[in-house]
């Protein structure tokens with residue numbers, strides 16, 4: 610499911626009851642809740658919705674979709690917004706990990722742990738070359754990379 614004018618218009622049936630947010634196991638992690646993300650869409654603020662860190666906390670558990678009395682596919686919308694955010698370059702800087710992760714999956718269909726580990730070491734800054742090298746060595750010894 611992709612965010613299209615039709616999908617956004619489906620969010621218009623949301624009555625903002627908040628049942629999705631009250632059943633969401635990760636809503637407390639972000640200032641935005643599933644209800645608020647749907648509200649952004651209702652207001653035409655698609656970019657704002659895509660930029661919300663909440664999308665990346667979502668565990669795709671489907672609790673919101675099951676609880677919604679209006680039949681809004683909340684979890685599917687979260688997933689679609691992630692993709693839309695990446696495609697449009699709206700993804701925020703601190704979400705680099707997810708960007709690299711999804712790029713790897715899209716290109717190779719699997720994760721390259723060594724590359725992901727090196728990318729993490731360079732992005733997190735400041736660099737801790739000795740600790741990072743030791744961690745990579747331990748992972749390599751255990752056959753994890």
Ligand code: SF4
Nearest residue numbers: 623624626627629677
């Ligand atoms: S449960 Fe459904 S109707 Fe209620 S706020 Fe969430 S999306 Fe809207």
Ligand code: SF4
Nearest residue numbers: 633667668670671673
């Ligand atoms: S699918 Fe995502 S938004 Fe919906 S309840 Fe689960 S974690 Fe929350």
